[in-house]
Amino acid sequence: xxxxxxxxxxxSLISSISRAGLNIVDRHQFKNVATCPxxxxxxxxxxxxxxxxxxxxxxxxxxYFVEDVIAINVVFLALLIQLxxxxxxxxFSLLRVTDVAIISxxxxxxxxxxxxxxxxxxxxxxxxxxxxxxxxIFILSAGVKxxxxxxxxxxxxxxxxxxxxxxxxxxxxxSSLNKGFWGLLSFATSVLLWRFIFSFLVMAYRGGFLxxxxxxxxxxxxxxxxxxxxxxxxxxxxxxxxxxxxxxMLVWPILNTTGFTGAIFAYLFLGESLRPKDFxxxxxxxxxxxxxxxxxxxxxxxxxLH
Numbered sequence: 001x002x003x004x005x006x007x008x009x010x011x012s013l014i015s016s017i018s019r020a021g022l023n024i025v026d027r028h029q030f031k032n033v034a035t036c037p038x039x040x041x042x043x044x045x046x047x048x049x050x051x052x053x054x055x056x057x058x059x060x061x062x063x064y065f066v067e068d069v070i071a072i073n074v075v076f077l078a079l080l081i082q083l084x085x086x087x088x089x090x091x092f093s094l095l096r097v098t099d100v101a102i103i104s105x106x107x108x109x110x111x112x113x114x115x116x117x118x119x120x121x122x123x124x125x126x127x128x129x130x131x132x133x134x135x136x137i138f139i140l141s142a143g144v145k146x147x148x149x150x151x152x153x154x155x156x157x158x159x160x161x162x163x164x165x166x167x168x169x170x171x172x173x174x175s176s177l178n179k180g181f182w183g184l185l186s187f188a189t190s191v192l193l194w195r196f197i198f199s200f201l202v203m204a205y206r207g208g209f210l211x212x213x214x215x216x217x218x219x220x221x222x223x224x225x226x227x228x229x230x231x232x233x234x235x236x237x238x239x240x241x242x243x244x245x246x247x248x249m250l251v252w253p254i255l256n257t258t259g260f261t262g263a264i265f266a267y268l269f270l271g272e273s274l275r276p277k278d279f280x281x282x283x284x285x286x287x288x289x290x291x292x293x294x295x296x297x298x299x300x301x302x303x304x305l306h
Contacts, residue, residue, distance in 0.1 A: 047229025064186035078194030101259035
């Protein structure tokens with residue numbers, strides 16, 4: 001029983017580390033290799049589907065897959081996630097991993113602010129003021145010149161992340177979460193498959209069909225392609241293992257350590273600057289957004305503790 005209970009915790013730790021690794025590969029691809037986000041998005045969607053689809057096909061997840069792959073909510077979610085991927089690529093081409101980790105957390109505030117207009121949340125005025133405070137932390141972290149140059153990329157990232165968060169709230173995924181691991185695997189595979197389809201259509205429209213089937217060895221790192229594909233599958237599967245168990249109060253804090261891990265990885269593998277104040281900025285960002293989430297879900301937390 002003890003081993004079974006520790007699986008979600010170990011899985012969340014692995015997922016956080018591998019997700020941080022994804023950020024490093026993406027930062028390298030978009031900054032050092034200077035590859036087009038459309039090309040990266042397409043090839044980054046290809047290998048995960050190839051790797052995870054056989055696992056799903058020869059597993060108890062196949063009955064769920066028949067339903068999930070044609071579900072409209074899955075298709076639209078995949079489209080939003082692909083747009084998020086493009087926006088992250090745009091941001092990584094201009095900002096450090098640390099800065100992207102900070103600015104992306106702004107969506108944790110913009111989503112409840114938007115939902116409050118629908119009467120779904122009763123926001124305290126202090127929660128709203130967290131947003132400009134996060135932007136101020138981001139400017140301090142990136143520097144005024146860099147923050148100004150990356151203003152459009154930062155705005156695009158927050159807007160797309162916010163739209164995805166709002167959509168996820170309204171559509172709800174409780175039915176998917178209640179299907180267990182195999183149902184979650186089917187859901188994830190369906191999303192990955194549609195992401196690949198969308199990225200293929202964009203790629204083919206941009207450069208033609210032949211461009212979409214020819215691997216761009218001159219501009220794309222084969223090693224990065226393989227590493228990222230493997231990390232994507234590891235991240236996806238371990239994330240599903242983590243959230244499929246009834247221990248979300250334990251796994252979410254671990255999953256949210258990606259910002260810290262990514263900053264350390266960026267320093268070790270990319271040589272990005274890592275100052276003591278960067279850890280302070282990241283800590284403040286996650287502390288503020290964490291407190292906001294607790295305030296917004298206070299009644300749920302209270303019921304779990306009693």
